[in-house]
Amino acid sequence: MWLMSLGDSTDAIAVRVPGKINLELVVGPVREDGFHEVSTILQAVSVYDRVTVSTADRWSVHVTGPYADRVPADDSNIALVAAKTLARRRPRRGKLEPVRIDIDKNIPVAGGMAGGSANAAATLLACRELWQLDHVDNDLLEQVAAGIGSDVPFLLHGGTAIASGRGEQVTPVLGRGELHWVLWVGEGLGLSTPDVYAECDRLRDEAGLEPPAPQPSEELMTALRRMDADEVAAALRNDLQEAAVSLEPRLREVLEAGVELGARAALVSGSGPTVAFLTGSQAEAIDLSVGLAANGPTGDIVRAIGPVPGAQVVQHTRTPPRPPVPTRPSPLGPVTD
Numbered sequence: 199m200w201l202m203s204l205g206d207s208t209d210a211i212a213v214r215v216p217g218k219i220n221l222e223l224v225v226g227p228v229r230e231d232g233f234h235e236v237s238t239i240l241q242a243v244s245v246y247d248r249v250t251v252s253t254a255d256r257w258s259v260h261v262t263g264p265y266a267d268r269v270p271a272d273d274s275n276i277a278l279v280a281a282k283t284l285a286r287r288r289p290r291r292g293k294l295e296p297v298r299i300d301i302d303k304n305i306p307v308a309g310g311m312a313g314g315s316a317n318a319a320a321t322l323l324a325c326r327e328l329w330q331l332d333h334v335d336n337d338l339l340e341q342v343a344a345g346i347g348s349d350v351p352f353l354l355h356g357g358t359a360i361a362s363g364r365g366e367q368v369t370p371v372l373g374r375g376e377l378h379w380v381l382w383v384g385e386g387l388g389l390s391t392p393d394v395y396a397e398c399d400r401l402r403d404e405a406g407l408e409p410p411a412p413q414p415s416e417e418l419m420t421a422l423r424r425m426d427a428d429e430v431a432a433a434l435r436n437d438l439q440e441a442a443v444s445l446e447p448r449l450r451e452v453l454e455a456g457v458e459l460g461a462r463a464a465l466v467s468g469s470g471p472t473v474a475f476l477t478g479s480q481a482e483a484i485d486l487s488v489g490l491a492a493n494g495p496t497g498d499i500v501r502a503i504g505p506v507p508g509a510q511v512v513q514h515t516r517t518p519p520r521p522p523v524p525t526r527p528s529p530l531g532p533v534t535d
């Protein structure tokens with residue numbers, strides 16, 4: 199008799215997701231839950247990870263790309279955490295299907311560009327589609343996202359947005375036009391977000407300063423309506439910058455080098471250590487990136503525009519079941535243990 203072995207079909211959903219920079223980050227008081235009350239204006243910029251989620255026999259995560267060696271490929275990967283968290287929201291009768299997650303990592307790691315949060319947002323979107331979770335609408339997806347990390351809901355939206363609370367309550371900012379950024383990514387540098395918030399508190403205590411009321415500035419909101427580079431440059435603010443420079447003093451030299459080479463403004467991105475330089479046009483951005491590569495501090499130089507959309511499904515692949523493989527019985531008879 200001929201025996202047949204049948205394979206299952208495989209589905210894969212690929213999502214493209216950008217990193218972010220904070221155009222404004224006002225850090226208010228510490229709340230009872232240990233998080234700081236913030237008001238931040240975030241912009242998604244054109245540096246992308248690609249996250250592919252496919253049906254599999256067991257949960258796993260695999261990372262490739264220039265920053266892959268700095269990303270954990272185990273249960274601590276925030277993309278895997280996101281997939282398992284969403285799995286718990288499935289209807290009881292739904293089949294439990296583990297996934298394999300492939301991350302092509304181009305967003306600098308631990309750089310203040312929310313690359314991990316971006317991967318989590320992308321995974322939520324991909325898993326919702328893969329598992330066909332029709333009952334999970336955008337509001338519920340955002341709720342799940344907020345439980346995973348403060349920046350995850352924003353990466354579902356992208357664009358430019360105000361975020362409040364601990365950063366998870368997102369309101370879009372409408373504006374026209376685009377901004378041209380040059381990013382400096384320090385080799386071997388990496389600042390931990392909790393450490394930078396703690397250093398911000400320490401520096402304020404030392405100086406006897408009270409935390410400010412977390413509110414977005416009118417000046418920046420007006421500048422963003424037109425995306426006017428000079429107006430935006432004048433209004434950029436990051437309350438974590440001094441703390442990031444205190445923990446990583448080499449950043450001061452980087453900030454100064456960019457301005458000397460023609461940037462309209464220089465700003466540490468979020469908790470750093472990536473530095474964002476604002477320029478007035480694509481031509482200026484090219485000039486600055488050439489100047490920084492030739493004469494600036496050692497690091498990767500990346501040009502990016504913003505705003506860009508958040509996580510988006512870009513590919514759905516269905517691999518049909520493998521054809522039946524005919525196998526002949528052994529001429530030696532059945533094999534037993």
Ligand SMILES: C[C@@](CO)(OP(=O)(O)O)[C@H](O)COP(=O)(O)OP(=O)(O)OC[C@H]1O[C@@H](n2ccc(N)nc2=O)[C@H](O)[C@@H]1O
Binds near residue numbers: 236348349391
């Ligand atoms: C600083 C910012 C600016 O957008 O991002 P990064 O620059 O790290 O990307 C965010 O506030 C980071 O957001 P995210 O990276 O999602 O942080 P979470 O995982 O929620 O929190 C990590 C840790 O940061 C500190 N934290 C975070 C957010 C907040 N409003 N107050 C805090 O004190 C807490 O110590 C918390 O345990």
Ligand SMILES: Nc1ncnc2c1ncn2[C@@H]1O[C@H](COP(=O)(O)OP(=O)(O)O)[C@@H](O)[C@H]1O
Binds near residue numbers: 309470
């Ligand atoms: N998918 C992921 N991508 C990047 N970092 C991850 C991921 N999962 C877990 N991490 C861990 O989260 C830390 C913060 O990463 P990331 O989100 O890139 O930085 P930031 O919080 O500065 O924006 C990393 O040092 C890494 O150990």
